Amino acid sequence: MQITAAVARQQNAPLTIETLELEDPLDTEILVKLVATGVCHTDMVVIAGMMPTPFPVVLGHEGAGIVEKVGAAVRKVKPGDRVVMTFNSCGQCPSCQAHHISYCHEFFPRNFMASRADGTSALSANGEKVHANFFGQSSFASHAICHEANVVKVPEGVELELMGPLACGVQTGAGAVMNALKVQAGSSFAVFGAGSVGLSAIMAAKVLGATTIIAVDMKPERLDMARELGATHVINPADGDSTEEIMRITGYGLAFALDTTGLSKVIKGAVLALAPMGTCGVLGASAPGTEINLDEVHFMSGGRRLMGIVEGDSNPDTFIPLLIDLYSKGLFPFDRLVTFYPLDKINEAIHDSESGKSIKPIVRIG
Numbered sequence: 001m002q003i004t005a006a007v008a009r010q011q012n013a014p015l016t017i018e019t020l021e022l023e024d025p026l027d028t029e030i031l032v033k034l035v036a037t038g039v040c041h042t043d044m045v046v047i048a049g050m051m052p053t054p055f056p057v058v059l060g061h062e063g064a065g066i067v068e069k070v071g072a073a074v075r076k077v078k079p080g081d082r083v084v085m086t087f088n089s090c091g092q093c094p095s096c097q098a099h100h101i102s103y104c105h106e107f108f109p110r111n112f113m114a115s116r117a118d119g120t121s122a123l124s125a126n127g128e129k130v131h132a133n134f135f136g137q138s139s140f141a142s143h144a145i146c147h148e149a150n151v152v153k154v155p156e157g158v159e160l161e162l163m164g165p166l167a168c169g170v171q172t173g174a175g176a177v178m179n180a181l182k183v184q185a186g187s188s189f190a191v192f193g194a195g196s197v198g199l200s201a202i203m204a205a206k207v208l209g210a211t212t213i214i215a216v217d218m219k220p221e222r223l224d225m226a227r228e229l230g231a232t233h234v235i236n237p238a239d240g241d242s243t244e245e246i247m248r249i250t251g252y253g254l255a256f257a258l259d260t261t262g263l264s265k266v267i268k269g270a271v272l273a274l275a276p277m278g279t280c281g282v283l284g285a286s287a288p289g290t291e292i293n294l295d296e297v298h299f300m301s302g303g304r305r306l307m308g309i310v311e312g313d314s315n316p317d318t319f320i321p322l323l324i325d326l327y328s329k330g331l332f333p334f335d336r337l338v339t340f341y342p343l344d345k346i347n348e349a350i351h352d353s354e355s356g357k358s359i360k361p362i363v364r365i366g
């Protein structure tokens with residue numbers, strides 16, 4: 001069938017809206033007609049050429065839409081189902097068997113290599129191969145092919161076009177707090193970076209009943225938003241040393257910290273701001289080879305912990321419905337982060353996300 005897609009033809013170039021040919025789904029594949037798709041920072045990292053994802057490629061990994069067709073072996077969904085598409089996983093490895101599928105041993109190839117296992121692609125442009133299956137979807141398109149492993153049903157009664165970001169950025173921040181750090185009621189929590197991931201973490205910390213919730217960011221308008229969503233304190237590092245300010249607010253340091261920046265200096269400061277037995281999560285991706293350095297004696301002597309987190313250690317089949325339920329009850333207003341764009345303005349959406357004008361762009365499709 002013919003579809004419309006935003007194609008990344010080469011690194012650091014605007015996406016081009018093109019008509020492509022999409023093959024029928026294979027036996028285990030699911031064809032989804034997109035309603036909308038979120039734009040995540042990881043799409044931009046790939047456009048910038050920082051990952052080995054091959055070009056030309058259709059990116060996009062926060063897709064929301066309606067199932068149009070399923071392969072003969074598919075049982076999980078049927079045509080007409082409302083779904084979001086999340087990250088892909090193998091289902092077989094020790095992490096998947098232990099239900100920590102975001103730590104799938106094949107996470108990298110299955111999400112970043114934009115190919116089927118046999119190297120083929122369902123997409124082409126006038127006979128030329130266009131890489132697909134990015135995060136098991138490639139959702140910057142009118143239609144995408146996904147898998148049982150990464151499709152999640154969306155209940156009736158919520159706006160489907162809003163739901164895509166739950167499948168990556170929002171579940172990354174909220175899951176880091178709820179699934180990985182397991183922030184406790186009455187505890188202290190600080191997030192470094194108040195973008196869509198950090199703000200989702202703040203909303204989750206509020207849901208869990210953390211009583212000191214600190215947002216650290218350089219942008220005053222992000223700090224304002226953080227306050228509106230639940231931060232009890234905000235810190236702009238431009239005004240002075242954040243670690244010292246956190247020690248002043250908390251007395252003896254944080255029970256939980258979360259770095260969303262991936263910056264070594266910020267992570268070092270976040271760990272220095274931990275109380276004894278405190279835990280710092282890190283989830284921002286920086287350039288391969290980037291090192292973290294810590295004050296060894298401070299880190300060791302207080303029994304402090306540093307934890308890598310991918311996709312909020314989420315089980316999307318249960319965690320996304322949980323976030324939808326909280327959203328429906330007004331307890332997780334992630335819609336406050338969203339700005340909508342039409343598909344032909346996708347480059348503007350990407351630009352606005354990079355500049356900070358938009359916290360979480362969603363591209364409407366169709």
Ligand code: CXF
Pocket residue numbers: 040041042043168283284285310311
């Ligand atoms: C990514 C973030 C960086 C590490 C791999 C997973 N998640 C999606 O954007």
Ligand code: ZN
Pocket residue numbers: 040041042043061168169
């Ligand atoms: Zn993402």
